[in-house]
Amino acid sequence: MDDAPAQSLLAARRDEVERHLLRRMQAGDERAARELWGALAPPLIAFARCAGAGAGAEDAVQRVFVSLLKLPRRHADAIESVRAYAAGALRNDLANAARSDSRRAARETAAVRTAPRVAASTDDHAELPAAVASLHDDARDLLLLKHVAGLTFDQLAIALGEPRTTIASRHAAAVGALRALMEAAAAPTALQAAGRLS
């Protein structure tokens, strides 16, 4: 499940473009700001919604963008991947929001878990969001950052502050846990179907 070299090159090129857009945005270029928002906001908002931010997902992403805008120049120049930095900042923002208002966060998380937002809800992965949401927070965030926010393992290592090999191991474990969870959820259904058939 490792990234292909072509994907790594593509991600590196994308990082370069996004760093350039960040510099222009910090200089007050509105067009660059719109372009960066268009590139980063959709996957980040999707991640925030799946991670339990609910209706506050867009606000959280906007806070991250404003923090990017106000980032000191020397810090902005040191960013390797704007996407990874923004994802890490968003995860921290969501964690802070959950800590400051745990009851509201729990309510919204429950809402997401009971009514997962699967816009193009094909039958193939209709049950996936609910299964992902039922995972442990760290495993859930890792899977969402990888598959919803679209981070590579290198970018995940930056966003989560852990070595790439550790991230890869944790990802494999999270996918295994998700598979086990879905198999366990499917087993009673299969038994019921078998009962009806017999």
Add this chain to the structure above:
Amino acid sequence: MNHENDVALARRLDAMGRDLAHAEPPAPPAAFIGAVARRRTARRLAFGAPALAAAGLVLFWAVRVQVAPAPAPTPGPIAVTPRAQTEPAHGAPTVANLGRDASNVDRFPTGGFGGSMDPAPSSYHPGPSPALGDILRETVPR
């Protein structure tokens, strides 16, 4: 077997992520775009103010050079007043010796006022001057 299932599950997660991320491309919030615009304005002010000050300084210097007074014209010949008109003739009454009587000078010792026998200051040497009567006698025609 589990590995193959995990790979298939990862692909399903990728597909789910694509659906979620591209479900509704949002427009950037007005507050964020406003913050970018304010930053642009602040940046222009930050860079523009010193440049404006420098330009103003140069303009002030240029205007000051333009309105500076022209150099004074070369002085022409100075009209010379005859000496006889500015200085009194020899022996005529002047402010220095008018009203001073030579007899008084002779009466008081040179040691100074108040009867002191100290020598007079070196600068106080009125010298003999003609008595006022003599002056009047010489200047006023009879």
